Amino acid sequence: MAGQRERREMLLTILSVAWADGDFHEREQRLFAELAETFQIENHEIAALHRDHAEAPSPERLAALLPDEEDRIFCYEEAVRMSYADGKLVDAEQQLLDQLRECLEIDAALAREIESEIAEDARG
Secondary structure, eight states: OOOHHHHHHHHHHHHHHHHTTSOOOHHHHHHHHHHHHHTTOOHHHHHHHHHHGGGOOOHHHHHHHOOSHHHHHHHHHHHHHHHHTTSOOOHHHHHHHHHHHHHTTOOHHHHHHHHHHHHHHHHO
């Protein structure tokens, strides 16, 4: 599993996906809080992430930090989940997901499966 630095960079990336539509929706906030808790991120670090979200690593840099396929897939899944958390997927979010998928070298068929499953869950 990714170390503290890698988890922080993943969270920054996921947070940038949340903000891609210009709004940090209540459901996105809850999802982010759950992820931060899962990663055992302390409150002062969460505040720093919110402050620094515009400085998220490029997808290329994130890929370099995450050599493990399991971490890459997890990051992509959570980014997709975040993009659907507010009930809609906008072009800016889709563009970030496309870049992330490519840089993290997520197989296209797997990515479609992840996206379909999460989109279906989001529709309820």
